[in-house]
Amino acid sequence: MRIVESIQELRTARAGLAAPLGFVPTMGFLHEGHLSLVRRARDDCESVAVSIFVNPTQFGPQEDLGAYPRDLERDLGLLKAEGVDLVWTPTSATMYPEDFQTWVSVDELTQHLEGLQRPGHFRGVTTVVAKLFNAVGPDRAYFGQKDAQQAAVIRRMTADLDFPIEVVVCPTVREADGLAKSSRNTYLNEAQRKAATVLFRSLTAAVETFEAGGRDTETLREKMMAVLRGEPLAKVQYVSVSDPDSLDELSGEITQALLSMAVTIGETRLIDNMLVCD
Amino acid sequence: MRIVESIQELRTARAGLAAPLGFVPTMGFLHEGHLSLVRRARDDCESVAVSIFVNPTQFGPQEDLGAYPRDLERDLGLLKAEGVDLVWTPTSATMYPEDFQTWVSVDELTQHLEGLQRPGHFRGVTTVVAKLFNAVGPDRAYFGQKDAQQAAVIRRMTADLDFPIEVVVCPTVREADGLAKSSRNTYLNEAQRKAATVLFRSLTAAVETFEAGGRDTETLREKMMAVLRGEPLAKVQYVSVSDPDSLDELSGEITQALLSMAVTIGETRLIDNMLVCD
Numbered sequence: 001m002r003i004v005e006s007i008q009e010l011r012t013a014r015a016g017l018a019a020p021l022g023f024v025p026t027m028g029f030l031h032e033g034h035l036s037l038v039r040r041a042r043d044d045c046e047s048v049a050v051s052i053f054v055n056p057t058q059f060g061p062q063e064d065l066g067a068y069p070r071d072l073e074r075d076l077g078l079l080k081a082e083g084v085d086l087v088w089t090p091t092s093a094t095m096y097p098e099d100f101q102t103w104v105s106v107d108e109l110t111q112h113l114e115g116l117q118r119p120g121h122f123r124g125v126t127t128v129v130a131k132l133f134n135a136v137g138p139d140r141a142y143f144g145q146k147d148a149q150q151a152a153v154i155r156r157m158t159a160d161l162d163f164p165i166e167v168v169v170c171p172t173v174r175e176a177d178g179l180a181k182s183s184r185n186t187y188l189n190e191a192q193r194k195a196a197t198v199l200f201r202s203l204t205a206a207v208e209t210f211e212a213g214g215r216d217t218e219t220l221r222e223k224m225m226a227v228l229r230g231e232p233l234a235k236v237q238y239v240s241v242s243d244p245d246s247l248d249e250l251s252g253e254i255t256q257a258l259l260s261m262a263v264t265i266g267e268t269r270l271i272d273n274m275l276v277c278d
Numbered sequence: 279m280r281i282v283e284s285i286q287e288l289r290t291a292r293a294g295l296a297a298p299l300g301f302v303p304t305m306g307f308l309h310e311g312h313l314s315l316v317r318r319a320r321d322d323c324e325s326v327a328v329s330i331f332v333n334p335t336q337f338g339p340q341e342d343l344g345a346y347p348r349d350l351e352r353d354l355g356l357l358k359a360e361g362v363d364l365v366w367t368p369t370s371a372t373m374y375p376e377d378f379q380t381w382v383s384v385d386e387l388t389q390h391l392e393g394l395q396r397p398g399h400f401r402g403v404t405t406v407v408a409k410l411f412n413a414v415g416p417d418r419a420y421f422g423q424k425d426a427q428q429a430a431v432i433r434r435m436t437a438d439l440d441f442p443i444e445v446v447v448c449p450t451v452r453e454a455d456g457l458a459k460s461s462r463n464t465y466l467n468e469a470q471r472k473a474a475t476v477l478f479r480s481l482t483a484a485v486e487t488f489e490a491g492g493r494d495t496e497t498l499r500e501k502m503m504a505v506l507r508g509e510p511l512a513k514v515q516y517v518s519v520s521d522p523d524s525l526d527e528l529s530g531e532i533t534q535a536l537l538s539m540a541v542t543i544g545e546t547r548l549i550d551n552m553l554v555c556d
Contacts, residue, residue: 007440101386102404102438107379126380127439130408134440160380161405162285162412 001080003087007135010088014137017085018046023138025129028052029069030078033173033181037142038082040170045140049086050079051132056092058124069186088136095131104130104161106153112247114149114271117237117262125150126157133163141165146172146180148258148273152247172272174200180272187268195233195265199272202227202239206259210276215253217241224261237262237269244275279358281365285413288366292415295363296324301416303407306330307347308356311451311459315420316360318448327364327414328357334370336402347464366414373409382408382439384431390525392427392549395515395540403428404435411441419443424450424458426536426551430525450550452478458550465546473511473543477550480505480517484537488554493531495519502539515540515547522553 004010014021022041026034041048052075059065072089079087103123109115110122133141141158143151151169158167173181178200179193188196202224209223224239241250244258256277263270282288292299300319304312319326330353337343350367357365381401387393388400411419419436421429429447436445451459456478457471466474480502487501502517519528522536534555541548 011442099434100438102382102384102435104380104382104408104439107381109379130382131438131440134442137442156377157380160378160409161382162409164289164412164415 001084005089010135013086020045020139022048023136023141024050025132026050026052027054028075029071029183030075031181033144033146035082036173037170038084041142042083047085049136050084051088053090055124055128057127058121060118069183103127106156109153109156109247113240113260122153126153129154133165138165140168142168142170144172145169148260184268192233192265195231196270198228198231198234199261199263199270203259203272203274207274207276217250217254233265235264279362283367288413291364298323298417300326301414301419302328303410304328304330305332306353307349307461308353309459311422311424313360314451315448316362319420320361323418325363328362329366329410331368333402333406335405336399338396347461381405384434387431387434387525391518391538400431404431407432411443416443418446420446420448422450423447426538427525462546470511470543473509474548476506476509476512477539477541477548481537481550481552485552485554495528495532511543513542
């Protein structure tokens, strides 16, 4: 497994990799969610590249950039065990030199859900992903359904800007009790960790309602809220029943939807989602 | 010479071209300026691709999108005679499908000169050039110094977004009397065409002043303005002495500068520039 830091080293190393190349962009502190993307890339592609970069431009001024967990040695060990060919660990100075001033933004899709709660977040995401795509030049790139809006926004950017890259979105990986794997779960203390299953329980309740024939959006939202209200440590930021493609909030009777939510537990902000369709 | 319209055809045809691939993006109605870029690409590269697309997103609502001159048959004949390998003529529907919503923008560099006069212009330019770069996948791309700010903005975007593409900027090509070649020169009637040489005369006067030791920015601006005032058909939009890299307007004594101007003659807006340095 080759580990490179500069873009020049990256380009040289990348040129020697067999096609097709699968790419998994990460912010490190890897968990089973990331590794499921790596395995899928390994299965689909001749070679696999992973980037590890905690991207400052997708964190708001009040967010957890400084506290975001990091453990490069452990990450590299995990990736080596998965048979990854190339790991790129750029520095912030490489990615954002002093005179950096170019931004990639997606308009409508970011005016919902996370985009409303975290102004500027998706501009940071799409800008860094465009840079990673150009620097790495993969044939396929892998993202998790856990960040449903991010996946939709990156799909849109990739199509709109004609990147010759297939975006593959993989299922959310969960703990045994249903909590979606996330690097931020490490922020939770024991009581908070228990309370955090409320997102999974709330989504599951709404999915069961849908599958039992409950198609009214207000009923589905109320179902999710009822479960969330039962958890005193949970503070709801939003609960949404939206169109899976446009992310427009839905009303009335539906045949498919993205059920999603953002909840804070203590200081930790957690998101989760499930898709339902007929 | 292969001529393709869809992105799918483009990718297939491009895959068969020998590397390195040189690329000349154009809005068609080709003149010697464009052909000088094609020849430079031909000299530098194993194969040459040209795009012809009048990009609607770089025209303001009051600008000349509808009137912009077009002559595809003539353009194709000229490109064939230059030994171009591949011509891509996408439609607006291909480039901007209904749900298109992704934009590439360069911040500081566009807050000067043309960017101030034409709000949104450079966002349209950088977005379409990012799309063209991704669709064509060239090794080198060729732009004219005539559009000095465009060249600077595209250089910046290419570096900031890590496109693996070398941007090559080629000298302005001029008519015998000094008028910079431009597709928009076709809008000029006979009297206007004569008057249009005032941009060249004004810039030349300032260059001569600089070369004779005149290093004060106010003197250089006044030199340009004096010549422009002598032409009754010319209406000055701006006259600038700016830093060639940042495009910041300069004051006091200088050692190098981009001298540039925008002038309307009748309804036709013309721009031109010259670089001076010690």
